[in-house]
Amino acid sequence: MTYTLITANRNYSSWSLRPWILMKALDIPFADQIIYFEEDNYERFREFAPNGQVPCLKDGDRTIWDSLAIMEYLAERHPGCWPEEEAARTWARCATAEMHGGFAPLRNICPMNVGVRAELHEIAPALQRNIERIGELFAQGLDDFGGPWLAGERFTIVDAYYAPVAYRVRSFDLDIGAKGRAWVDHVIAHPAMQQWEGQALAETQREIGHEEEIAAVATVTADYRAG
Numbered sequence: 282m283t284y285t286l287i288t289a290n291r292n293y294s295s296w297s298l299r300p301w302i303l304m305k306a307l308d309i310p311f312a313d314q315i316i317y318f319e320e321d322n323y324e325r326f327r328e329f330a331p332n333g334q335v336p337c338l339k340d341g342d343r344t345i346w347d348s349l350a351i352m353e354y355l356a357e358r359h360p361g362c363w364p365e366e367e368a369a370r371t372w373a374r375c376a377t378a379e380m381h382g383g384f385a386p387l388r389n390i391c392p393m394n395v396g397v398r399a400e401l402h403e404i405a406p407a408l409q410r411n412i413e414r415i416g417e418l419f420a421q422g423l424d425d426f427g428g429p430w431l432a433g434e435r436f437t438i439v440d441a442y443y444a445p446v447a448y449r450v451r452s453f454d455l456d457i458g459a460k461g462r463a464w465v466d467h468v469i470a471h472p473a474m475q476q477w478e479g480q481a482l483a484e485t486q487r488e489i490g491h492e493e494e495i496a497a498v499a500t501v502t503a504d505y506r507a508g
Contacts, residue, residue, distance in 0.1 A: 284311035285339040286351075287329055289318050291481035292506065293491045295393040295445030297336045298477060299348040300355070303441035305473035309359055311338075318488040349381050352438045364432045364439075372425065373432040373439035376418055380442050387411040391449045392494045395481035396506035399499035401453055415446060416457035419464050429467050436471070444468055453499065483507050 286304065288297030304311050316326070316335070323333040330337035330346045338345040338354065345354045356362035364370045386407040404412070422431035422439070431439045447465040450457055457465070468474060485508035495501060 283341075284309070285314055286311045287314045287316060287335055287337045287339070289316060289322075289335045290484060290486065290488065290491075291315075291477055292395045292397075292484055293318060293393060293488065294335060295388075295448075296334070296348045298393075298445050299441050300336050300338065300351040302444050302471075302473050302477065303352060303355065303362065303438060305476065306436045306441070306471065307359060307361055309355060317486050318491065320488075320490070348442075349377070352377075352441070356438065361435060362438050364426075364435070364437050366426075366433065369426045369432040372422065373437060376422065376431065377439050377442045379418070380446075384411050384415075387415070387446070387449065390498050391453045391455070392491060393445045393448050394452060394491065394495055395448050395478055396484075396504060397452055397495060397501055398503040398505075399453055399495055399501045401499045412455050412457060415443075415450075415455075416461040419443075419461035420458060423460050423464060429464075431464065440468060444474065447474075481506070 284304070286300060288294055288301055301313075303309075319325070326335060326337075327333040329339070330344065332346050334346065336346075336348055336351060338351045340354075345351050352362065364373050386405065390401070390405065390408050419431065423429075426433040428434075430436050431443065447468045449455065450462070450465045451469065469478070482505055484506060
């Protein structure tokens, strides 16, 4: 079995990080292919993904697109993707679905940019609700299932799905509470996350749209990227 996972910029591509970190953390082998964002990616990305987006998983002649679909596909073939214990697995599925379909203010106002630190111009009420909900969710998972991961002692899909949030929390110094911040520090310290971050900091390619997203909502206070 040989997978190819197609992703985009390490600095920006939050959706790409999810299956990438899951496969790395669970030692699922794959060929790693990066295609950088440009001003208009749709037609280029349509060459390998029917939705014109990343990530995209290739398994022989099969194409699996959308990060959640990729994770479910992997979960059917590799043990440990979801928690084994039923209550933890049920909670993890709910929390993952909530992230997949929600938190629009957090996504739009606090874009992932691994190498940047920034101070928001303001925290709108909708964003504040998202921040509070993230803190509540993380504390619930850690309290109910004992940590150090969100659904217990092992890294699973729910941790992978919230991994981009960890970088958002750090970049914008979002107050998600002590328990939530402990998980953020823990996941960022994971060797696979450190590998992703190292590649992000080494990137010199910049995509103007992603850079403008941060400039519109925050003042950049530090940039640790090369170039």
